[in-house]
Amino acid sequence: MNILVTGGCGFIGTNLVHFLVPAGHRVLVLDDESSGDRFALRGLDVEFIRGSIVDPDVVAAAVKGVDAVVHLAADTRVMDSIANPARNFSANVVGSFNLLEAMRRAGVGRIVAASTGGAILGEAPCPVHEEIMPQPMSPYGASKLAMEGYLSAYAGAYGLECAALRFSNVYGPLSLHKGSVVAAFFRQILAGEDLTVYGDGEQIRDYIYVTDLVKGVFAALEAGVDGVFQLGTGIPTTVDQLIGEIRQVVEPLYNFQVRHDSKRQGEILNTYCDTSKAKEAFGFEAPTTLREGLESTWRWFHEHHSGAV
Secondary structure, three states: OEEEEEOOOOHHHHHHHHHHOOOOOEEEEEEOOOOOOHHHHOOOOEEEEEOOOOOHHHHHHHHOOOOEEEEOOOOOOHHHHHHOHHHHHHHHHHHHHHHHHHHHHHOOOEEEEEEEOHHHHOOOOOOEOOOOOOOOOOHHHHHHHHHHHHHHHHHHHHOOEEEEEEEOEEEOOOOOOOOOHHHHHHHHHHOOOOEEEEOOOOOEEOEEEHHHHHHHHHHHHHHOOOEEEEEOOOOOEEHHHHHHHHHHHHOOOOOOOEEEEOOOOOOOOEOOEOOHHHHHHHOOOOOOOHHHHHHHHHHHHHHOHHHHO
């Protein structure tokens, strides 16, 4: 396929492009390089456009001649969305609308877009699933819910194949500058700093290794599915349990202490997901264990630690 990847220079995007190109797909990357750069794609035969999804002219040019779109470009940090909701709305809602409208005009009929689970659903009973009533707790969650609404509308009104994939907490190689917890902890360890935990450490998340996620994204794209799907492991893991696994991976060469700070407003306490709908629709699975994924991620961080410190 000829595939446009928005946000292809980011953490998940670079992992996806590294998966797609060797598989023989022609890949076009659209990225404004605000949270990554094209250097991460070196050695890959890709076409690159530097630009923002907020610019409708740039988006219109990018979708010409492609068969499908993987939409990863977004303002993804909950705390940043609380500090600057207008910027978050522009990137995630206006940008997504620009993309869908450009696809409609160009006759591009298939899109898989990155959404989120916990930020949309709020403090919902676990495991979370696609039928739970959304109750966003942050502008970020609200923006992704709006994007899901437009995907549904463009599927219903114009016949596009539109899938929203609600990612759980993704970790893995190529995440030096990602703000998520595993990347942040590894950077702190390599810098000789204490690990900072917001809250008591008993909060629950669902940690999925990026290679498993990327394979799920492509499976959904290839299948041409419509609707909302949860992608995660379905395994609840507390932050304290995560830290225990990290200790097993990095010690005895690296030792660290843990410092607790106040829980941050807008963050949910507990979330992990039920992936049965995705498994049935396109065969999704996440076989990598947390220990295996952390070991692989740590090896990569350790090799690139000069950029992490």
